[in-house]
Amino acid sequence: MKTLIIVSHPEIENSQTQQFLYQGSKLDNVTWNHVEEINEINIKQEQQLLTDADRIIFQFPLYWYSAPSGLKNWEDTVLTRNFIYGDKSFPLEDKEFGLVVTTGLPLKDYQKGAAENYSLDELMTPFRAIADKAKMKILPIFTVQQFWYKTELMQMELLIDYQRYLTQDMPDSLANKQIWFEKKLQEMSLDSDTADERSVELILDNFLNRTEELEQLNDTLSMIKENEED
Numbered sequence: 001m002k003t004l005i006i007v008s009h010p011e012i013e014n015s016q017t018q019q020f021l022y023q024g025s026k027l028d029n030v031t032w033n034h035v036e037e038i039n040e041i042n043i044k045q046e047q048q049l050l051t052d053a054d055r056i057i058f059q060f061p062l063y064w065y066s067a068p069s070g071l072k073n074w075e076d077t078v079l080t081r082n083f084i085y086g087d088k089s090f091p092l093e094d095k096e097f098g099l100v101v102t103t104g105l106p107l108k109d110y111q112k113g114a115a116e117n118y119s120l121d122e123l124m125t126p127f128r129a130i131a132d133k134a135k136m137k138i139l140p141i142f143t144v145q146q147f148w149y150k151t152e153l154m155q156m157e158l159l160i161d162y163q164r165y166l167t168q169d170m171p172d173s174l175a176n177k178q179i180w181f182e183k184k185l186q187e188m189s190l191d192s193d194t195a196d197e198r199s200v201e202l203i204l205d206n207f208l209n210r211t212e213e214l215e216q217l218n219d220t221l222s223m224i225k226e227n228e229e230d
Contacts, residue, residue, distance in 0.1 A: 003156040003166045004053035007034045008071035017102050017147040024159045030166055035074040044049040051091050058127060059100035065123045090135045096141035097131035099124055105144045178211050
């Protein structure tokens with residue numbers, strides 16, 4: 001699977017959050033495309049990036065309940081009517097569309113009756129409307145709230161969740177999580193140095209053992225359900 005991240009931030013070098021996410025995005029088959037760095041937008045080139053991708057992510061900080069102007073300019077230039085849905089052709093059909101939104105306020109403020117009075121789902125409707133018009137598959141929003149308050153452990157958890165959002169098969173089911181973690185741990189085992197190799201192997205063995213326990217539990221629950229129905 002190929003993932004394309006369309007990133008918008010006017011001062012990305014000064015953004016601790018975006019720099020953290022940039023490091024986390026350095027994965028196989030993941031492309032980081034920062035729109036403010038493009039001096040002159042090549043429409044065909046940008047559209048080709050979109051058509052080559054399987055999962056397309058718009059990533060940006062929340063500016064006045066929307067994205068920075070750089071993304072709006074990129075959208076107006078690249079996402080032409082003919083490209084999105086014209087002539088009854090849909091080049092982005094069935095591709096996955098996701099949003100990574102960073103906020104300075106806690107997520108609890110984005111709900112009816114709270115400080116912002118609107119949810120992020122409501123605020124992100126215009127982006128999802130475009131994806132819907134293009135017949136894309138819309139993913140849940142991935143929110144990064146108040147990054148600078150996160151502890152090192154919280155940042156590591158965020159990194160894992162972010163990488164899963166970029167590369168894990170959807171929906172975000174337990175089965176898909178298990179497959180992703182197993183693959184990731186195996187990659188770590190191959191890439192790690194001698195000092196870390198044993199630790200990674202122990203983590204992988206523990207994960208596989210717990211996966212087997214879960215499968216056995218699911219089998220037991222299925223048997224109980226069958227007996228109840230009888």
